[in-house]
Amino acid sequence: MPEGDAVVRTARRLDRVLQGRTLTATDFRVPRFAVADLSGGLVTGTHTRGKHLLTRIELPDRQWTLHTHLKMEGSWRDFAPGQRWSKPWHTARVVLTTAERVAVGFSLGVVELLPRDREESVTDHLGPDVLGDDWDAAEAVRRLSDLPADLDVRDALLEQRCLAGVGTMWAAEALFATRVHPRTPVGEVADLEAVVTKAQELMAKAVRRRPTTTYVYGRRGQPCPRCRTPIRTAKTGPLGKERPAYWCPVCQAEPRDS
Ligand SMILES: [Zn+2]
Structure with missing residues (x-):
């Protein structure tokens, strides 16, 4: 699943293609907005909040926000007019056409059109955005401390209402960097602020630099x-929402009673 850094890069790509341009055609291939038509709209920019993409489109009579979320498989790509798309036609959920380029959102997990003044309703439940201007490590720690103390710290880091943008990859990397076992109860982590600060550092670096390097994630x-010990992996998390965790069994000591 794309995490906050990938979402920021997607927004920048959409800005290169759409910002300051007028839409000549739009196609929203979701039942709720199938008849919506924002052609003639001016795209003023795409903003992010955690893993949410908010594309602002201005029409003379109304300002809109297109809210999209990549979820598991989603992506935005852009093409020259008439160019063959790199992904199957039937997976397209949004098509935004300008005179120069066609931006296509494939397999998006969320597609929603909102009046601009309701844009915040989409994101106001989120915790501090790891990659936002208003990132606040202390507030993220305060919200993490409100979770059940026995929740695995890895799962706590994925709670977007505590801090927005982190997924399984950056949770694994931040815990490795701070030598915390992913199954440590969140209430027993000695320095949660160090963990969230490390996640922020790693993700900010990943926005700037490609390709992304990982030390444990995906390295079973x-x-x-x-220390050269083989990296371990296991699917952990609440029943029905298990996701892969990766850790070094030596550098990241097991919590005492597990
Ligand atoms: Zn190690």
């Missing part, structure tokens, strides 16, 4: 970069 059985 490969040697730990610190």
